[in-house]
Amino acid sequence: MSNDLDKIDRAILAALQTDGRMSNARLAETVGLSETPCARRLKRLENDGYIERYRAMLSRAALGLGVVAFVYVRFAVHDRAVATRFEREILAIPRILSCHNVSGSADYVLQVVARDLDDYGTFMRDQLRSLPGVTSVESSLSLREIKANGGLPLP
Structure with missing residues (x-):
């Protein structure tokens, strides 16, 4: 293409x-x-599908979303039905900006936003840890953003 x-x-x-x-x-x-x-x-x-859609890039700061976390989610049992339920529920949670099924020690990597650390902790406790299949969660908090989604490289 x-x-x-x-x-x-x-x-x-x-x-x-x-x-x-x-x-x-x-x-x-x-x-x-x-x-x-x-x-x-x-x-x-x-x-031809080179342009999928148009959208606005919103300001996290203006919306009061001061925390960005990268979350590594692990499953103990790799059951396709459980993974499908997990993925379906992830799609319905707006504060999860992206979700990738990955290789390595984690099964999924999520990018999550929250107002502050208390809000993030509540989200982890009440939502993320209770999702189907999740047995362990590890977070890395962004200290500052160096480069945001600047677009795809063009060949």
Whole structure:
């Protein structure tokens, strides 16, 4: 799929990763095209699945979410039905920003936000530890964010 991208396609994708609300006129100017061909390329990139969706990046600070934790979740028994229930419940918890099934000593790595340490502790006690299959949980708290989701590298 990525072999179909030329220099202008990559420039469009890079510009939109920086500013997803960019007008077609500004996007066209940025990549050196007139508006109609730019709009056609953008539509093709969307239809071909290079662009999954557009969304706003919200401020954790403005929303009062001062704690970011990376949580390593382990299961004692690896039962597919239990893992499926765990994953379904994870999807319904908004404070879990991401969940990855991983190799290594943990089964899942979660990125979780909370207002403060008390809020995080309550979440761990009342929600996370009671999820299906969870037998142990280890947290690493972010001291400061060096780089946020800056977009995907383009080939």
